[in-house]
Amino acid sequence: xxxxxxxxxxxxxxxxxxxxxxxxxxxxxxxxxxxxxxxxxxxxxxxxxxxxxxxxxxxxxxxxxxxxxxxxxxxxxxxxxxxxxxxxxxxxxxxxxxxxxxxxxxxxxxxxxxxxxxxxxxxxxxxxxxxxxxxxxxxxxxxxxxxxxxxxxxxxxxxxxx
Numbered sequence: 001x002x003x004x005x006x007x008x009x010x011x012x013x014x015x016x017x018x019x020x021x022x023x024x025x026x027x028x029x030x031x032x033x034x035x036x037x038x039x040x041x042x043x044x045x046x047x048x049x050x051x052x053x054x055x056x057x058x059x060x061x062x063x064x065x066x067x068x069x070x071x072x073x074x075x076x077x078x079x080x081x082x083x084x085x086x087x088x089x090x091x092x093x094x095x096x097x098x099x100x101x102x103x104x105x106x107x108x109x110x111x112x113x114x115x116x117x118x119x120x121x122x123x124x125x126x127x128x129x130x131x132x133x134x135x136x137x138x139x140x141x142x143x144x145x146x147x148x149x150x151x152x153x154x155x156x157x158x159x160x161x162x
Contacts, residue, residue, distance in 0.1 A: 012139040014126035019152045021119050021159040025112040028119040029085040031159045032110065033058065039158035040151070046098050047074035056090070058082060064090050075100045080107065087111050092125065096134035106130055121155075123148055 021028050031039070036054040045051035049068025057063050062079040081089035089109040095101040106127045113120045125148060131138045141147050 011129040012135045014124050014128065015139060015142045015148055017123045017148045017152055019121050019123075019156050020115060021121060021156050022117065023119060023159050023162060025085040025114050025119045027162065028112050028121060028159050029088065031162070032112075032121070032155060033084075033088060035158065039154040041154060044151070045074075046076070046094060046100065047072060058084075075102075077105075077108075081109070085112055096131050096138045104130060119159075121152070123152060 023031070033056045036056060037052075040051075040054045042051045045066055045068075047066055047068045049070040049072050051066055052069045053067040055063070055065055055067060057079060060079055060082050062082070063075060064077045064079060065073050065075045067073050075093065077091040077093040079088070080091055081087055087110065089107055092106045092108050093101055093104050095104050106125060108123065108125045111120075111122045113122070125142050128135045128139050128142075143149070
């Protein structure tokens with residue numbers, strides 16, 4: 001066995017985030033999926049036209065996409081698990097250059113669990129090694145304030161506002 005055969009490539013750890021919202025799991029799931037446009041930043045768009053709407057089709061195999069102000073649509077991924085109000089898993093198919101790539105599949109799983117007078121929301125973005133040489137940079141971006149941390153803060157503000 002050569003040294004190269006004995007060493008496995010180091011894979012980036014999944015991005016994990018947890019947040020607490022002051023609403024029920026049903027309502028939190030609804031705000032996250034059916035009201036995504038309300039809290040998703042307009043700056044987080046990969047389409048040519050300015051972002052008008054973020055859509056998650058409510059079933060396994062459903063599309064996750066953005067609709068531009070001009071009516072055009074740009075896919076972000078697919079729904080892999082739809083288990084309201086407790087679990088949602090989506091394929092994230094946006095590459096490190098912020099373009100939709102149908103051949104790339106990383107997973108974003110969310111769990112919504114009753115916790116006291118609210119809901120604990122746990123997010124895990126995994127399989128980042130599938131981004132190849134860009135995996136560590138992508139992980140750093142997703143783990144940043146401009147990534148899932150900031151997105152979940154926006155979600156929490158929308159969920160808590162009701």
